[in-house]
Amino acid sequence: MRFLFIFVFFEFFLGNLFAQPSLQPMEAGKVVVKFRPDAVPVFETRLRTLNKTLSDTSVLITGVQSFDRINRRYRATNMRRVFPDVGEYEAKHRQYGLHLWYEIVFPKGEDPEKVAAGYSIDENVQIAEPRYKIRSIAMPASTLPFDELPNDPDFEKQWNFNNTGQTGGTAGADIRLIDAWIKAKSLGTKNNNVIVAVTDGGVYHDHKDLKANMWVNEAELNGKINVDDDRNGYKDDIYGYNFVSRTGTIVPEDHATHVAGIIAAVTNNGLGVSGIAGNPDEGYGIKIMTIQILEGDDKSVESIGPAFTYAADNGAVISQNSWGYEAPNKYNQSDIDAINYFINEAGKDQHGNPRAETPMVGGIVIFAAGNDRKDDKWYPAYYENVLAVAATNHYGKLARYSNFGNWVDISAPGGETSETNKTGGIYSTSYLSTNKNYYEYMQGTSMACPHVSGVAALILSVHGNENYTPDMLRTRLLYTATPLTAFDPANASKMGAGLVNALEAIKPNYSPKFFGLMTDTTLIPFTAPLVINLAKYASDPENDPLTFHVQTSESNIVNATINGSILTIEPRYHGNVDLLITASDPFAGRTTATIHITVEQKYAPDNLKQLLLYPNPTNDILWYSYILDETASVFIRIVNFSGQIMFQTPVEKRMSGTYYNNINLSGWTAGMYVVQYIVDEKMVDAKKMMKK
Numbered sequence: 278m279r280f281l282f283i284f285v286f287f288e289f290f291l292g293n294l295f296a297q298p299s300l301q302p303m304e305a306g307k308v309v310v311k312f313r314p315d316a317v318p319v320f321e322t323r324l325r326t327l328n329k330t331l332s333d334t335s336v337l338i339t340g341v342q343s344f345d346r347i348n349r350r351y352r353a354t355n356m357r358r359v360f361p362d363v364g365e366y367e368a369k370h371r372q373y374g375l376h377l378w379y380e381i382v383f384p385k386g387e388d389p390e391k392v393a394a395g396y397s398i399d400e401n402v403q404i405a406e407p408r409y410k411i412r413s414i415a416m417p418a419s420t421l422p423f424d425e426l427p428n429d430p431d432f433e434k435q436w437n438f439n440n441t442g443q444t445g446g447t448a449g450a451d452i453r454l455i456d457a458w459i460k461a462k463s464l465g466t467k468n469n470n471v472i473v474a475v476t477d478g479g480v481y482h483d484h485k486d487l488k489a490n491m492w493v494n495e496a497e498l499n500g501k502i503n504v505d506d507d508r509n510g511y512k513d514d515i516y517g518y519n520f521v522s523r524t525g526t527i528v529p530e531d532h533a534t535h536v537a538g539i540i541a542a543v544t545n546n547g548l549g550v551s552g553i554a555g556n557p558d559e560g561y562g563i564k565i566m567t568i569q570i571l572e573g574d575d576k577s578v579e580s581i582g583p584a585f586t587y588a589a590d591n592g593a594v595i596s597q598n599s600w601g602y603e604a605p606n607k608y609n610q611s612d613i614d615a616i617n618y619f620i621n622e623a624g625k626d627q628h629g630n631p632r633a634e635t636p637m638v639g640g641i642v643i644f645a646a647g648n649d650r651k652d653d654k655w656y657p658a659y660y661e662n663v664l665a666v667a668a669t670n671h672y673g674k675l676a677r678y679s680n681f682g683n684w685v686d687i688s689a690p691g692g693e694t695s696e697t698n699k700t701g702g703i704y705s706t707s708y709l710s711t712n713k714n715y716y717e718y719m720q721g722t723s724m725a726c727p728h729v730s731g732v733a734a735l736i737l738s739v740h741g742n743e744n745y746t747p748d749m750l751r752t753r754l755l756y757t758a759t760p761l762t763a764f765d766p767a768n769a770s771k772m773g774a775g776l777v778n779a780l781e782a783i784k785p786n787y788s789p790k791f792f793g794l795m796t797d798t799t800l801i802p803f804t805a806p807l808v809i810n811l812a813k814y815a816s817d818p819e820n821d822p823l824t825f826h827v828q829t830s831e832s833n834i835v836n837a838t839i840n841g842s843i844l845t846i847e848p849r850y851h852g853n854v855d856l857l858i859t860a861s862d863p864f865a866g867r868t869t870a871t872i873h874i875t876v877e878q879k880y881a882p883d884n885l886k887q888l889l890l891y892p893n894p895t896n897d898i899l900w901y902s903y904i905l906d907e908t909a910s911v912f913i914r915i916v917n918f919s920g921q922i923m924f925q926t927p928v929e930k931r932m933s934g935t936y937y938n939n940i941n942l943s944g945w946t947a948g949m950y951v952v953q954y955i956v957d958e959k960m961v962d963a964k965k966m967m968k969k
């Protein structure tokens with residue numbers, strides 16, 4: 278019912294965008310401020326002694342005069358940390374400045390934007406903003422109750438996984454899941470520690486088709502009620518945490534349970550539906566952590582941030598999010614800070630080291646694009662560091678409700694249901710208070726998003742290890758997506774990389790190879806650089822795009838640079854040098870080859886002018902070298918900028934060759950000098966030199 282209400286409300290809103298009064302997409306009576314680091318110790322000390330409760334009505338007085346003036350003006354009654362102190366991870370949270378965020382409470386009649394503006398002028402405050410409301414990205418569900426639980430043949434309803442045209446859609450407009458499972462089985466599993474944080478309403482963790490794949494905090498399961506048994510800062514967090522009620526009691530809901538089932542309903546258990554990464558018997562079993570930030574008709578968590586830090590600090594590496602702010606162009610910076618914390622710190626312990634057997638170091642955050650059928654800035658999906666997911670129908674076309682635009686990263690099946698055809702929706706686990714082990718059809722980008730989270734989990738369960746990074750995962754998801762140009766030419770360019778493709782995404786990566794690149798020593802003249810197009814000598818089994826890198830054993834003999842695939846080797850000096858060339862694909866597949874170069878000793882008269890200085894600038898010792906191509910009289914001279922001679926070597930008759938020596942400049946006045954190279958009484962080269 279909650280979702281029906283939201284839907285009707287937004288239809289109304291969209292049709293009257295400019296005629297209606299403002300939506301007030303903000304929480305009443307609250308603003309969020311970020312203090313300057315030097316202001317916070319005062320507040321921390323003061324708040325410890327204040328002992329205020331949130332029901333207090335007296336004005337908040339902290340002893341910081343400028344701040345208290347604003348508290349009086351808006352009759353602020355309390356403040357508290359947005360990110361609570363959670364013990365062993367507190368130090369890491371402080372590195373991210375999360376302790377600087379406070380929520381300030383004031384009477385609900387005040388306009389939060391005005392109050393935020395009022396606080397933002399205080400010298401102690403860096404940022405002050407209203408708390409923008411969030412909503413589940415849900416669509417009205419078309420329900421199809423079952424009298425008795427179906428057996429696994431309900432996989433037939435899951436066209437999104439394997440579309441044979443069974444629902445009247447287009448065969449092949451699916452995520453290639455059957456082929457992916459076959460491939461995963463042949464590859465074997467590498468990691469059973471993939472935890473996906475379903476950040477949503479509460480997941481019904483006792484659902485018969487989900488229970489085996491729920492994350493369980495064993496210390497709390499076997500611990501004492503109202504005690505934080507594992508000392509992670511949260512009491513009784515067995516399956517995750519309810520950030521709305523601030524308790525461990527998850528309140529099960531249909532939407533979150535549906536989302537969780539798409540990712541990890543228990544596959545092949547003779548019951549109900551399949552989940553993308555839900556088959557522990559085959560080794561690609563993953564765990565769902567339920568992070569409840571929405572509850573009932575209108576209750577949502579006041580501060581999203583701790584939902585992300587909790588998930589990261591307790592082992593999740595994939596954050597699944599089918600929610601967004603109520604209005605476009607709005608977001609809270611504290612939420613964005615927490616999303617970045619998840620991306621950087623998931624898979625790491627409190628010291629920043631990889632967690633034991635983590636499938637990835639760092640996290641990926643995946644968001645539904647939203648159901649407004651608009652190209653607007655819908656945060657957090659719009660935020661560039663997260664993956665934004667648009668929805669397709671069973672024809673592989675942009676679903677009629679889906680947001681779209683060049684900010685969308687990828688698409689996945691979200692389905693479409695109508696009164697006459699419910700089977701075009703996405704069928705998954707759900708929850709009714711009267712039928713707890715429920716299944717139903719739903720539609721929305723809310724349903725599309727967990728397809729990407731599920732495929733991400735499948736990739737990590739097959740390939741994940743301590744060297745796997747979020748960049749590799751993100752690249753793999755986007756790079757292997759099925760282009761939508763064939764299914765929906767009109768909209769394909771606004772639907773990101775294409776339709777998520779589980780088969781291509783879990784294929785192992787093979788490293789590129791070099792072939793035909795010269796391995797014998799190559800003699801190059803002193804006069805001209807050698808240019809090699811490395812793309813002609815390297816290939817990747819999957820035709821992945823390659824990036825090249827070069828490392829030089831002796832940078833004073835050649836200067837080697839790479840621009841795209843073009844390697845340029847500029848001679849500087851005669852001698853031998855090895856160039857180590859690396860070709861890398863986007864998934865950490867790499868190969869190396871060594872090129873041996875000899876720069877010819879014989880040089881043309883033009884190259885006589887070879888005076889080299891090192892280091893430059895210098896503190897004391899200056900090394901110099903020069904090249905001589907025929908027998909001659911030679912000396913080196915240093916002059917200051919007034920032309921005064923400061924130093925001169927004896928004039929010596931020398932054979933052709935390379936000479937070097939050093940001069941001790943300690944005690945010289947700092948400044949600019951010129952080093953001159955004089956051959957048979959002619960100055961053939963001069964270089965500026967800086968004495969520090």
Ligand SMILES: [Ca+2]
Nearest residue numbers: 505507509511
């Ligand atoms: Ca705990």
Ligand SMILES: [Ca+2]
Nearest residue numbers: 500501504513
């Ligand atoms: Ca407990």
Ligand SMILES: [Ca+2]
Nearest residue numbers: 543548549550
């Ligand atoms: Ca099942």
Ligand SMILES: [Ca+2]
Nearest residue numbers: 787821862866
């Ligand atoms: Ca490759």
